[in-house]
Amino acid sequence: MSKLSTRDLIINVPGRPDGFALNLSVEPAQVWGVLGPNGAGKTTLLHTLAGLLPARSGQVVLNDTDLGEQKRRDIARQLGLVFQERQDSFPATVMETALIGRHPWLSPWESERGEDQALAEQALTALDVDHLSGRLLNTLSGGERQRVAIATLMTQNPDIWLLDEPTNHLDLHHQVKVMNLLADQAGAGKTVFLCLHDLNLAARWCSHVLLLYTNGDACWGPAGVMLEPSALEQLYNQKLITVEADGATLFVPVRSGPKP
């Protein structure tokens, strides 16, 4: 199983002071949730961890080697990323989209074989989009496209899963389904590292939490320790009420202004 860590990493958010250097060690079977307000650098962090953006300083280390020294293809076999925004300039079907996840595993002259097809079908089924496999992507709803993107990562099947707000556009049932799927994958030895805006999803499914502040400060640790109401109120500049339910502490924003 591949292991991801950072050494004195400062991500490059334009026009921001360096802030606090990240020394993360993300282990298999852990589910990390990155929380922070808009513009705190969550997406920048994810892209830096995937080697798609240069860091301002410090290193991202994948299996004891600096990420920058590794070939993109080798990285893609160990680490995959679900983007928050996707381009589809050309029409493509759901099945074709899931199958591009096999790209790093195939040599130039190889075509997708039965087993690749089977992996893609499994992934589409796991995300409840198997019935759409022949449909064109641009005819789907936002939530369906989000699930196809996660299915593509599942088809890629790397050890380390990075996901940028994977519950965006999803209805409540599919939010839960996706979070359960990610927890199951972590249970099977994968590493899951995701950005979230929903504190309660983080509270119930994440084993570790990284808080990212707009000024570049950061702190991280086990979810139970990190999800302190006072820290979160400061993070979002928002008063919170805490509620105990289903064995987890849940957070509800305090409403200001008159009630309806």
Place this chain on the structure above:
Amino acid sequence: MIRSLLILGILAFFAVLLAMALGSVNIPLLDLWQTIQGEGSALNRTLLMDLRLPRTLAAFATGGLLAVAGALMQVLLRNPLADPYVLGLSGGAAVGALLAMLSGMGALLISGSAFAGAMLATLLVFGIAHGTGSWTPSRLLLTGVVVAAGWGAVITLMLAITPSYKLPGMLYWLMGDVSYARSPWPALTVLVLAVVLIMPLARNLNVLARGPLQAAALGVAVRPLEWMIYLLASLLTATAVTTAGSIGFVGLIVPHMLRLVLGNDQRIILPASALAGGALLVLADTLARTVIAPEQLPVGVITALLGVPTFLYLLHRSR
């Protein structure tokens, strides 16, 4: 997948056969067969082997080159409406060719000068678009469009100061004309080599069509791949323009229509473009030779007359 390529191959073969049989003198299929086997009259042999075959093959190669270059440009710019000339390459080639014509050079120098002009245009656009900032498709596209407008002005200027007896030749060149082709072999060789070379990269192109970040996340070395596509597409277009002048719409229409029918897998689209583009230009050239025979029309006029309504129809019909 293989079947659609096979069907296109058979279509291309029949297009070539038709082009060989039709012309100022129509040759029945039986005579055609005899001539190919080395029998038949000497007149027929000269007509077929020395005139029609080279011209037909040149038309096929040019059409194939333009269609493949168009398909590549569309992936590079992530824009299904890009064509091989979108970055102003044909303008550079035209200025090169017209300069050679203006100074009264021979056909070989005209070709060489057109090729040099095309490559100069390529480097110019790439150099400017690259500049100091990042190289985004929209930046490349805008640079290409503006530089193309510049070439257009230079062409108009050259036509304005050209003595009138030289004008028809220049206009034919600008409209695209296969009768300029001297030998089909360089263009055919480039076409075959390019398709063989690009096929192992075709799946990379599929991933690149999803955007550079997604492609990088799936293990594609994006920058070198984009460079390669750009240079290859430019080389293909330059070869086509040098062979037969600037023929419009083949590079835009052929890949676009194929995508509508066959989907967007470059492993099929690229070889299919070579076959369908070749077949289309062979048919268009046959039409250009026969419609008002013995006079000939520039083939670029035919492709544009066929291409514009077809394209508008497709655009209107698509979602």
